[in-house]
Every structure is written in structure tokens, then in C-alpha cells.
Amino acid sequence: MNGTSLRAVIVGCGLIGQRRARTLSGATPVACADVDLKRAQALASSLPGCTAFSDWRPILDQVECDIVVVSTLHDSLAEITDAAIKSGRHVLVEKPAARFTEELEPLIAAAKRAGVRVRVGFNHRYHRAFRKARELVDTGALGELMFIRALYGHGGRIGYDREWRANPKLSGGGELIDQGPHLIDLARWFLGDLPVAQGVAGTFYWDMPADDNGFLILRTAQGKAAKTAFLHVSCTEWKNTFSFEIYGKVGKIKITGLGGSYGLEQIAFYRMLPEMGPPETTIWEYPMDDDSWDVEFAEFIEDIKLQRQPAAGLGDALAVLRIIENIYKASGYDYRS
Numbered sequence: 001m002n003g004t005s006l007r008a009v010i011v012g013c014g015l016i017g018q019r020r021a022r023t024l025s026g027a028t029p030v031a032c033a034d035v036d037l038k039r040a041q042a043l044a045s046s047l048p049g050c051t052a053f054s055d056w057r058p059i060l061d062q063v064e065c066d067i068v069v070v071s072t073l074h075d076s077l078a079e080i081t082d083a084a085i086k087s088g089r090h091v092l093v094e095k096p097a098a099r100f101t102e103e104l105e106p107l108i109a110a111a112k113r114a115g116v117r118v119r120v121g122f123n124h125r126y127h128r129a130f131r132k133a134r135e136l137v138d139t140g141a142l143g144e145l146m147f148i149r150a151l152y153g154h155g156g157r158i159g160y161d162r163e164w165r166a167n168p169k170l171s172g173g174g175e176l177i178d179q180g181p182h183l184i185d186l187a188r189w190f191l192g193d194l195p196v197a198q199g200v201a202g203t204f205y206w207d208m209p210a211d212d213n214g215f216l217i218l219r220t221a222q223g224k225a226a227k228t229a230f231l232h233v234s235c236t237e238w239k240n241t242f243s244f245e246i247y248g249k250v251g252k253i254k255i256t257g258l259g260g261s262y263g264l265e266q267i268a269f270y271r272m273l274p275e276m277g278p279p280e281t282t283i284w285e286y287p288m289d290d291d292s293w294d295v296e297f298a299e300f301i302e303d304i305k306l307q308r309q310p311a312a313g314l315g316d317a318l319a320v321l322r323i324i325e326n327i328y329k330a331s332g333y334d335y336r337s
Contacts, residue, residue, distance in 0.1 A: 007025065007066050008024050008065060009029070009069065010032040010043070010069045011033050011034075011068060011069065011070050011071065012070065012072035013042075013173065013243045016094060017043065018176060025294045026297070026301035030064070030065055031044075031059050031065065032050060033055060033056065033162060034052075037054040040332035045117070057083070060089070069092045069094075072094075072095060072162055073171070074098070074172050075171075078103035078107060081097065085107065085111050085114050086110060086114060091115060091118045091119070092300055103320055104321060106189065106257075107314055108314045117304050117307075117308075118308075118310065119313060120317040121312075123293055123296045124186055124258075125185070126295040127268065127282070127292045128155040128290075130255065130285055131148075133253050138255060139164070141248075141250075142249070145190060145191060145246065145248050145253060146249060147247050148186075148187050148244070149231075149243075151185040151241055152182065153179075153234035153237025154241075155238040165210075166210050166214065169175045173201075173211060174210025175211055175212050175216035175235045175325055177324050180214050180233045182263070183209065183233060184323055184324070188320070189275060191220055191229060193220065194219060196218065196220070196221060197218050197219075197327060199326075199330070200330065201237065201310070201331040202214075202234055212234070212236055214233045215231075215232050215236045218323065240261040242256065242262045242310075243255070243256050251270055252269075252270040253267060253269055253270075254267070255267045265287075266283060283284050288297060
């Protein structure tokens with residue numbers, strides 16, 4: 001390590017890589033790579049002391065760095081993460097961390113052997129509204145949790161069905177593996193492991209070989225009393241929408257919006273009164289810029305310095321991918337062919 005500041009490299013300089021470069025709390029960017037060298041050079045020019053590469057491989061041999069941020073298309077996430085782990089670097093890899101479980105499983109053992117920390121970019125956990133929700137749940141304000149209902153949808157754009165997310169060879173699927181991992185991860189974060197998975201993925205509108213909607217019912221166990229998550233992800237929503245409701249035995253939380261085109265980020269807490277009837281309602285609104293990326297990365301720096309396993313790691317990503325694969329299989333999608 002270079003004093004108290006860790007050195008980071010960014011692989012993949014698209015919109016997410018650029019966002020990561022602006023939110024490296026506690027780390028100094030020293031190199032970036034992209035198959036489009038001009039894009040890498042544009043990002044490097046905005047970061048003092050940062051060098052641009054057209055290939056990520058030389059970075060691991062030539063650049064002194066502590067952290068590799070992997071923000072590429074899905075088809076190369078696992079390969080780059082594996083190489084970075086084996087080189088002894090800590091890694092932040094964007095969700096879903098791989099296209100398929102067989103790409104992801106070896107990384108868990110590799111990280112353990114190398115003694116490095118690997119965090120998966122489930123940044124939605126760190127939105128202000130979700131940090132508040134976590135606080136309310138942890139203090140028992142909702143009582144015992146019962147179920148979650150959530151919707152995450154957007155409407156695409158002209159030509160969306162010809163972009164990389166619509167190409168299963170690059171993405172590993174469609175909408176379910178795009179926005180689905182965030183909802184599944186959030187549901188697991190509050191309810192715990194959700195090994196019982198049912199659902200359907202379908203292609204309702206877009207002319208593409210991938211799904212444009214996914215409907216899921218996830219449960220903590222079989223039986224009447226199992227905690228349940230009902231989730232819907234969609235790229236036929238037309239008006240970008242985010243809604244996440246957590247129901248407990250004495251209260252309810254509803255989170256809406258993520259800022260930007262998804263609308264004002266807001267959390268409402270409805271507390272059941274002893275006499276029931278209309279609940280006591282408290283609302284928090286967050287009109288400021290989203291700081292989830294900064295908070296997430298700052299926590300990753302702490303993980304590294306404290307030699308602590310990240311709260312959102314490869315095991316979480318693997319559990320999410322298993323659910324997605326089960327739904328795809330049940331729906332007749334074979335994205336490995």
C-alpha cells in the first residue's frame with residue numbers, strides 16, 4: 001500500500017466506469033483500460049497521474065496498484081476478476097459479477113487462496129433511503145418481517161433491442177440479469193437467504209433473443225410462514241419506476257424513486273397504532289445527489305484495511321445468479337447455447 005491511500009485501476013471506461021472514477025473514496029486512480037482507447041484516454045485525462053491502456057492485461061504486470069475496479073460488459077467480468085485476484089489485488093466487480101454460476105464459483109475459492117477482498121457492486125444497498133430502511137428494520141421498528149413487494153422498471157429506448165444488454169452472449173440474459181440482481185440482493189439483504197425460487201421470464205415487446213420482463217416469488221423456506229419476496233423487473237415500463245415495500249407485523253416501509261429519471265428518492269414509514277386504523281406516517285425525502293457509490297467504496301476501503309469480508313461479496317452474487325438461472329431454466333431460456 002502507498003501510505004494511507006490505496007491505488008486503484010478501472011477496467012471498463014463506459015458510464016459505470018466513469019462513475020466509479022468519480023467516487024473512489026479513499027483511493028487514487030493510477031490507470032484505466034478500455035477496448036476503446038480513446039474512451040480510456042478521455043477518462044485518464046480527467047484524472048491526474050492516471051495512464052490509459054487499451055488492454056487490461058498489461059496493467060496487472062506493469063502498474064503498481066492495490067484495487068481493480070471491473071466495470072466491463074458481463075461477458076468479461078469473471079475473467080478480469082479472476083486475473084486480478086490471482087495477481088493479489090483486491091477487486092470491486094460490478095453486478096452480476098458473471099454471466100453464469102460456473103463462471104463465478106471458482107472466484108470464491110481463488111479469493112480465499114489469495115487472501116484478497118472482493119466486493120460486488122450492489123450499490124443500491126447504499127442509497128440514503130435504503131440506509132434509513134436498514135436502520136428502521138435493525139431497530140425493530142417494523143417488528144418481525146413478513147414479505148417484500150418490489151418493482152424496478154424502465155422503458156428502454158429506440159434501438160435498445162440491438163444493444164449489448166439484449167445479446168445473451170454478452171449479457172448472460174436480458175432484463176432479469178440486468179436490473180434483477182439489485183432487487184434480489186435487496187430482498188436477501190432484508191429477509192435472508194431465499195432458496196425457494198419460482199417465477200417466469202418473458203419477451204413481451206422487444207424484438208430480441210433475451211427476456212424483457214421477469215416475475216419472481218422468492219421464499220426463505222417452504223411452508224405457510226416463510227418470508228416471501230414478490231419482485232418484478234421490466235424494460236417495458238415506459239415511465240422509469242422504482243418501488244420497494246417492506247412489510248413487518250407492526251409497520252411498513254415504502255421506498256420510491258432513485259433520483260434522476262426514477263423520480264425523487266423517498267422513504268415512508270407507516271407505524272401501526274395499537275387501535276390499528278390509519279397508521280402514523282413519517283416521510284424522509286432525499287433530493288440531493290446520489291452518494292451510494294461513494295459510501296459503498298468507502299466501506300470497501302474499510303474492508304481492505306480491517307481485513308474484513310465485504311458485506312456484499314461473491315457469495316451474495318452467486319446466490320443471486322442461482323435464482324436467476326432457475327427462473328431462466330423454468331421459463332425455457334437457454335442462454336448457454
